[in-house]
Amino acid sequence: MLGEQIIKGMAVTARNFFGSYVSKERLTTVQYPEEHLVPKENTRQFPFLVYDGDDWEKGLRCVACQICEKECPPKCIYIVKSKDKKPDYKGQPQLYPLTFDIDISVCMSCQICVEVCPFESIKMDTKFELSTTDRFGDLLLTKDKLAKSNRYYQKLHPQDAADSDAVIAGEKAKATAKVKAAAEAKVKADAEAKVKAAAAAATAPIAAPVPATPPTAK
Amino acid sequence: MTALQGCLLISALLFAIGFAGAVTRRHAILVLIGIELMLNAANLNLIAFWRFGPHPEALTGFIFVLFSMAMAGAEAAVGLALIIAIYRHKKTSNLDEVKELKG
Amino acid sequence: MFDKLDQIFVTALHWLVSFLPEGLRPFVSALICIAFVMSVFPGVFALTTVLERKILGRIQNRYGPNRVGIPFTKIRLCGFGQFIPDGIKSLTKEDIVPRAADKVVHFLAPVVMLIPVLLSYAVLPFGKHMTITDYDAGLLFFFAVGGAVEVSVFMAGWSSRNKYSLLGAMRAIAQMVSYEIPLILSAVTVVMIVGSLNLNDIIAHQNQYTYGIAHWHVFTPWGLVGFVLFFIASLAESNRTPFDLPEAESEIIAGYFTEYSGFKFALFFLGEYLGMFAIIGLGITLFLGGWTSPVSFLTWIPSYVWFLSKLMTIVFVFIWIRGTLPRLRMDQLMNFAWKFMLPLALINILVAGIWHYLGAGALRWLVCSVIIFGAYAVLGRGLMHNQKFGKRIYRYAE
């Protein structure tokens, strides 16, 4: 019969129209500035720098190795190395960034800097409402704006933060173990050297210097 | 000058304008427009005579105008169909070029 | 008390005019009536634009505009202030006239559009004793000035020197001319039954009650069919979906007003909506009893409230249809007008005659319903059978 399908179509739209007043399913729009969707666990927007402890300047994990700067495809990261070393310098080339800028108007949120960072210090944030009225100043995030505490990161991405904490803890443990081992080895070597020296002094004073590798070089 | 004379003068002027156009213009459609204007002048005459005449209750002029309008509609339809047919045939609607009977 | 409320506008007009000298009275009262129409219906238009967007939004499972309320405050009014920024925007936009355009005709087209549309309000009865001019041939007047809209559409399309404009104008005129015939023929049935072209007489004929139910024409077989035909034809006359080919955005941008911007575009927009209200008002007057109430115990509600609520209901249905149906093709449009609506309108005239001559009783209900239903089934089957209108068969998609 002519018109049957029209009536059916009208019924569908009428259901949508009246349903939108009673059912949430038929009106899925989120009223954005007032309401926000709960972000997904895997949300990533722009990078930030993680610091441990309470003082962001001291606790910054970044060591200014400049790997992220080199890897960044749109070249939006700018780092100036410091001349001096970190106060808690532990032997490795642990400088700190004098300048660490990310131009988020250039950044394309590819997350490569996060992937390549060996020190777990650059991570992705979930903030996206970054529009400003200042085109150049406010879109260039400097070190102080980028630095966020580890607690913030833990809240943001609990799973990833736990993973990276575990990595850092493991490294720390390794390092301390190494230091300990080194210290022990040194003690041992010292003792041995002492013994040897004593023995040498006693037995062979013309012996060539022992090609013993220094314990620290191991 | 009475109202009837005024109406008749207006309609005479309208008729003259329509006639002048129909006679002087080259384009077939304009000739048709001129003829329509002349018809309307005649209609205006009829209405004026009905309005100011002795027996308006007979509605003769009134009804005549209605019929004349229907005829004008028929005339316009057929005339424009002819013009379109001629245009399709000769690729012109200029009356000076359509003066031969052979196609 | 309710009578006074019902006649409040009429008494106010008489009171206002009574201060003036005798000679000025008709002139001033005409001016006041014009001001009334010019203020009320553009207001309804402004609300309708927002309402349309909101209803379309709800149909498509989203909010429509719901932000703008009273300017400079936090009051949002569910977004019903949206027409204020819209209006300001369209009125302050630059008025662009194409270089090749025919300037005079291009300028005159929106004006010529608006004049007949506003004129057609002169004969509509908005309420009891609320007709501006009570013409003897009001219906004919309405259709006559409605015909003049086509000229303005042509002027707009031709003067823009734009192929889309011209195509849109040609489509619009072809569509308007085709659908004017079923429109007028479906109105003719009412004229036959009532025996008058005067819209107030037509309403008076419907303003009677048996068993508490009004004698609206839509409650009879011929009236129902006439109303449906009139409704469809008025959809086409006011260029609404599914008959919005003249301004099909996906094909010809905006049809005949492609080259219009700013104030002139706003005038076209206004003219289109006012034309829609006018033709809906006529449909209400002819078939839905005008300002009368459907049941006798609700007659205390003021007549203009009935008129406006019926108007807004039909406008809602228009929007609902817009949210439901896709646009027709040009050949489907013409087929529908000439092969379905015109024969059905002619049969409906016959049915109205039969209804009149069979006299009161169950017999005329039976006979008229059978004829109309049979005609509908046969004509509908013809359309469906032609595969012009029926289910589309996809060769590759399925």
Next chain:
Amino acid sequence: MSPFFIITAVVTLLGAAFAMSLRNLVHCALAMAVAFSGIAALYLQLDAQFVGFAEILVYVGAIAILIVFAILLTRSGEAPEKSVLTSCWMAGIAVSAMVFTMLGWAVLNSSAIPKETPPAPVATVKNVGDALMTKFVLPLEIIGLVLTAAMIGAVIIALKEESKNENSGRKP
């Protein structure tokens, strides 16, 4: 003769004059629509409402549109470069001027014209309908027949000739 009547008459005559003298055919058609609207207004002032509305419905709503369509179909919307007048236009204008002077002289000097203005006659739609259905029913039927014949004729004339015109009608 009220001032309104004179204004309408002037508008009508100007519209007619423009319709006959403008170069662009579409402008001519639009001016013609103005002239027809003016004539409808004249009818209204002569107390012939029904005819006035019918005039607008038929002439402005139908014939003007028909003419405009014909103008577009024959591609004569643009102003022609050549002269728009026929070769003997002087004679035409002279003849029409003569016609007008003669008619005007006749109108002004006729003794058959009644001097007094009768009261406005009543031509309600009911009267017109009664007259059409009783006294003038035969002309009405004939007009219906003529209109049908004209419609069929117009369709046949304007119809594309199927096979014969296939080669000659289309330019390569």
